[in-house]
Amino acid sequence: MKVALLQICSSDDPAENLGMVTGQIDQAAKAGATFILTPEVTNCVSTSRTHQMQVLRPQADDPTLKALQAEAARHGIWLLIGSLALKTDDPDGRFANRSFLIDPSGRITAHYDKIHMFDVNISETEAYHESKGYRPGTSATLARTDIGTIGLTICYDLRFPHLYRDLAQAGAQIITVPSAFSPVTGAAHWEPLLRARAIETGCFILAPAQTGTHSATRGKPRKTYGHSMVIAPWGDVLSQAENGPEILYATLDLSQVEAARQKVPSLTHDRGYTAPL
Numbered sequence: 001m002k003v004a005l006l007q008i009c010s011s012d013d014p015a016e017n018l019g020m021v022t023g024q025i026d027q028a029a030k031a032g033a034t035f036i037l038t039p040e041v042t043n044c045v046s047t048s049r050t051h052q053m054q055v056l057r058p059q060a061d062d063p064t065l066k067a068l069q070a071e072a073a074r075h076g077i078w079l080l081i082g083s084l085a086l087k088t089d090d091p092d093g094r095f096a097n098r099s100f101l102i103d104p105s106g107r108i109t110a111h112y113d114k115i116h117m118f119d120v121n122i123s124e125t126e127a128y129h130e131s132k133g134y135r136p137g138t139s140a141t142l143a144r145t146d147i148g149t150i151g152l153t154i155c156y157d158l159r160f161p162h163l164y165r166d167l168a169q170a171g172a173q174i175i176t177v178p179s180a181f182s183p184v185t186g187a188a189h190w191e192p193l194l195r196a197r198a199i200e201t202g203c204f205i206l207a208p209a210q211t212g213t214h215s216a217t218r219g220k221p222r223k224t225y226g227h228s229m230v231i232a233p234w235g236d237v238l239s240q241a242e243n244g245p246e247i248l249y250a251t252l253d254l255s256q257v258e259a260a261r262q263k264v265p266s267l268t269h270d271r272g273y274t275a276p277l
Helices: 014-030 049-055 063-075 155-159 161-169 183-201 255-263
Strands: 002-007 035-037 078-086 096-102 108-113 119-121 127-129 141-145 148-152 174-176 204-207 211-213 223-225 229-231 237-240 246-251
Touching: 002 014, 002 204, 014 035, 014 063, 014 246, 063 078, 063 096, 096 141, 096 148, 108 141, 108 148, 148 161, 155 183, 161 174, 161 183, 183 204, 183 223, 183 229, 183 237, 229 246, 237 246
Parallel strands: 002 035, 035 078, 148 174, 174 204
Antiparallel strands: 002 246, 078 096, 096 108, 119 127, 141 148, 204 229, 211 223, 229 237
């Protein structure tokens, strides 16, 4: 199976971003990719909650979702929309950070709301408080499809290995990690964490990423790390992007999943223990 990871630099204008993404999907599909993945917050990268309230839409009315469903059907491909920022009906007004798996008919096969919120103070000048604007999800998501069994995660989830282990033990062969990683944490932790999750689970890890400095009409522009990656179940880096928008390709052989797990069957070796006090 040929996969394509779209590494993009989304602005805070959903319409502008949609045009960019549909062009890359068309290019990747013509190159033979049958599973195409976009990064986290494909539709809008913004640090301004005021601006987000103006431009974001609920799932039922979101033009990016509808258009990308149509693109999947037009090309007859599987499409992971890494995530969309969406309005919700929550009383506190927080958004959802939601990933969608679209089948070749354009139908939503599965969706996942990011569980772990990126609330960190990286330095005196760089801080993130995702939970102020986004509500956390509460459920893990596994999709059994004709291209493999796929577990869905998003960005900061990467630092919580129990989620990945649960997905693998439930049958995941592929785990997706669409991201908008900070340049500071990305340089230090992105590749080691992705490789660790692949090795621990015996899964393919597909991590399409936002990259560069994101144009903003309001609020402080964000910067993201890029370096989208495809990691094999044994921990090998099959394909890696650098900085800047590009399409990253790789070919997956799902027989490698079982082969890796037979060599080191750690997913079957759990033992109960008393937790430290």
